Amino acid sequence: MGKLVVLKLGQGNLNTGFSVTLQISSEGEHPYFESNGQLPPAPELAVAYTQWQISYRHSLQGNLRITFPQTQVTNISKRDLFPECDRLSFQLHKQVNLWLNSPQFRPLKEQLLEKLNTEESIRILLQTEDNQLRRIPLHLWDFFERYPQAxxxxxxxxxERKSKSQPPKSHVKIxxxxGDSTGINIQKDRVLLEQLPNAEVTFLVEPQRQLLNDELWLQEWDILFFAGHSFTKSETEIGYFHINSTDSLTITELKNALVKAIAQGLQLAIFNSCDGLGLATNLADLHIPQMIVMREPVPDKVAQEFLKNFLTEFSDGKPLYQSVREARMKLQGLENDFPCASWLPVICQNPAEIPP
Structure with a gap:
């Protein structure tokens, strides 16, 4: 049986630090261990992340599943920016480990090392409302090198857990x-989905809002998938996804239909598109069980490779978390051309639900 680790962060930010409550439980059971601790102020981590993010986004102009404002486009060759992005990614990696290995947090880390087995499946939930911290790739913590199934x-x-009746099914409905495919190739996403075994996939190609709304209401879906352009407005943390070449939607604009779909058994939403944490935050408010998004703008090739690798693992019967981890780590093979590709995919989890 796998383990569930919850790191619940109290009020705070990277300039003030956080109180932390650690809980450990066996999957599906009540916690058998709880302890309290602290994460110290880490303004250097905040600076390292901001510097890396700026360099990363400049290095990847073009061929992304996002549309940047014109003011962000530069004449600098993205190839020239790779060494700077690599240097700043090293600094961010270093600052993540300095923070999570700090003396203030060490007692909680030692309790994790004592109580967890390196051979077991481990889900670690970071519960926080701090939007900047949610963007930082904390999987760079050296803890994960010891625990290959975490x-x-x-x-x-x-x-909140929404009650729903789900009779056994012989196939998965997706x-x-x-959506809008300007400048990107989302037909590869379609081919990959069409090849899935034991799945019934309904495709909506650049749909109008009314059609999408009706489909969410009319049928019982297991998985909602989106490929196309998306972005998050940083000042509001609201996510937008372009369902066609002229229309973009927020989660709020589909709220009633999505609430209905979740009540009818929707288990997983996958946004194989750019900068999806705003969408994930907005959809979490509706208490969907699980989501997979990209935490930053994602190159087209990276999105395609992640989807291919994830579907291969997941359709082979591996747990969701293991499938995401392996698909994410395989992206390192693309990092000569796409820096930090393996940092991008992230799961967003409703703590009241147990993933497949």
Whole structure:
């Protein structure tokens, strides 16, 4: 039986630090261990992340599943920016480990090392409302090198389990939205989904809002998939996804239909598109069980490779978290051309639900 680790962060930010409550339980059971601790102020981590993010986004202009404002486009060759992005990624990696291995947090880390087995499956939920911290790739913590079957997910401090009746099914029903494809190739996403065994996939290609709304209401879906352009407005943390070449939607604009879909058994939403944490935060408010998003703008090739690797692992019967971890780590093979590709995919989890 796998283990569930919850790191619940109290009020705070990287400039003030956080109180931390650690809980450990066997999967599906009440916690058998709880302890309290602290994460110290880490302004250097905040600076390292901001510097890396700026360099990363400049290095990847073009061929992304996002549209940047024109003011962000530069004449600098993205190839020239790779060494700077690599240097700043090293600094961010270093600052993540300095923070999570700090003396203030060490007692909780030692309790994790004492109580967890390196051979067991481990889900680690980071419960925080701090938007900047949710963006930082904390899977760079050296703890994960010791635990090859551990994967971190983001979750909210506010959650609820929605009761739903789900009779056994012989196949998985997927609603796949293929949105605005300007400048990218999302037909590869379609081919990969069409090859899935034991799956019934309905494709909506650049749909109008009314059609998407109706499909969510009319049928019982297990998985909602989106490929296309998306982005998060940093000042509001609201996510937008372009369902066609002229229309973008927020989660709020589909709220009633999504609430209905979740009540009818929707288990997983996958946004194989850019900068999806805003969408994940907004969808978590509706208490969906699980989501997979990209924490930053994602190159087209990286999105395609992640989907291919994830579907291969997941359709072979591996647990969701293991499938995401392996698919994410395989992206390192693309990092000569796409820096930090393996940092991008992240699970967002409703703590009240147990993933497949």
């Amino acid at each position: 994967e971190m997910a983001l979750s909210s401090n506010n959650y 609603l796949a939205i293929l």
